[in-house]
Amino acid sequence: xxxxxxxxxxxxxxxxxxxxxxxxxxxxxxxxxxxxxxxxxxxxxxxxxxxxxxxxxxxxxxxxxxxxxxxxxxxxxxxxxxxxxxxxxxxxxxxxxxxxxxxxxxxxxxxxxxxxxxxxxxxxxxxxxxxxxxxxxxxxxxxxxxxxxxxxxxxxxxxxxxxxxxxxxxxxxxxxxxxxxxxxxxxxxxxxxxxxxxxxxxxxxxxxxxxxxxxxxxxxxxxxxxxxxxxxxxxxxxxxxxxxxxxxxx
Numbered sequence: 001x002x003x004x005x006x007x008x009x010x011x012x013x014x015x016x017x018x019x020x021x022x023x024x025x026x027x028x029x030x031x032x033x034x035x036x037x038x039x040x041x042x043x044x045x046x047x048x049x050x051x052x053x054x055x056x057x058x059x060x061x062x063x064x065x066x067x068x069x070x071x072x073x074x075x076x077x078x079x080x081x082x083x084x085x086x087x088x089x090x091x092x093x094x095x096x097x098x099x100x101x102x103x104x105x106x107x108x109x110x111x112x113x114x115x116x117x118x119x120x121x122x123x124x125x126x127x128x129x130x131x132x133x134x135x136x137x138x139x140x141x142x143x144x145x146x147x148x149x150x151x152x153x154x155x156x157x158x159x160x161x162x163x164x165x166x167x168x169x170x171x172x173x174x175x176x177x178x179x180x181x182x183x184x185x186x187x188x189x190x191x192x193x194x195x196x197x198x199x200x201x202x203x204x205x206x207x208x209x210x211x212x213x214x215x216x217x218x219x220x221x222x223x224x225x226x227x228x229x230x231x232x233x234x235x236x237x238x239x240x241x242x243x244x245x246x247x248x249x250x
Contacts, residue, residue: 005038012039012065016049019067025075028065029112029129030055033221036063036204053204055115056081056127057159059249061221062115063204078130079115082137083153085123086146092122093144100124103143104136118158125156163250164229170241174232176200177210179220183228183246199223 001009015026031039036053039046046067055063056079064077084100086092093099097117104114104126115127128136133152140150171178180191180200192210194200200207201221202214214220216232231245 001038001042008035008038009042009045013045015065016046016051016067019069019072020048023069023071025066025068025072027067027078029110030062030064030115030127031112031204032062033201033204033223034206037201037206039065040205054079057116057155059159059162059219059227060116060127061227062127064115079127080130080133081153081155081159082126082128082133082150083123083156084126084140084143084148084150086143086148088147089122091146093146095119095122095124095143095146097124099143100126103140103148107136107139109136116159118156120156120158125153125159164247165250167246167248168243169246170237170239170243172241174213174230174242174244175210176202176207176212176214176220179214179228179230179244179246180222180225182244183220183248184222184225194222194225 012028015028019026049067049069051065051067053063053065054077055061064079066077097119100117105111109132113129113132118125137150137152140148142148167182169182171182177188177191177195180186180194181188195207195210198206199222202218214230216230218230219227220230221227227249229247231247233243235243237243
């Protein structure tokens with residue numbers, strides 16, 4: 001492991017030990033896909049505790065790890081949703097993901113305290129670590145040149161029921177390179193390049209070989225391209241190929 005990965009595993013190990021020996025839940029910050037993959041690669045160091053992950057909604061990419069045991073399994077994640085919108089939509093700039101994120105980071109907040117963000121109708125719904133949520137609501141005044149408000153919010157419908165574009169197709173085998181090729185209209189060679197460059201993850205775990213076979217309902221993330229959920233079927237084509245459905249997140 002590189003030094004950054006070693007520091008991450010050391011920190012997560014400390015959290016896991018707290019849970020194992022002091023009988024209360026502990027939570028990591030939001031982990032990106034690479035960090036989640038490092039955790040899974042070192043799973044054998046965490047066998048003395050139970051764990052699960054959440055980012056505030058089912059489709060979240062950035063997720064916290066919750067370490068727990070039988071004494072504290074019901075404790076909820078310290079994640080809240082904040083809605084950021086212009087004070088006056090009529091005089092508002094048009095915002096991008098980068099605009100909203102940059103404005104919050106400029107408050108001196110670490111990226112690890114911020115989870116996924118959903119932009120809908122020029123508003124941002126941002127999942128954040130609960131302890132810093134009130135600071136964001138009190139301190140965030142502008143995004144670009146536009147005055148904004150930031151308030152605690154219910155999780156938006158787009159997070160509860162994300163939109164998909166569904167593709168159905170045939171593959172000779174349910175290998176990751178075949179599925180990426182189908183999902184994003186790529187040649188198999190190009191799909192393999194994304195895997196070789198370390199840009200492909202299944203449920204947060206880095207994919208290291210194009211022979212990997214995902215399971216039904218796995219979420220596959222391809223950096224720079226997007227994400228999709230796999231739905232396998234029991235059907236085969238006349239040419240004896242597997243018929244699958246790919247649900248690409250919009």
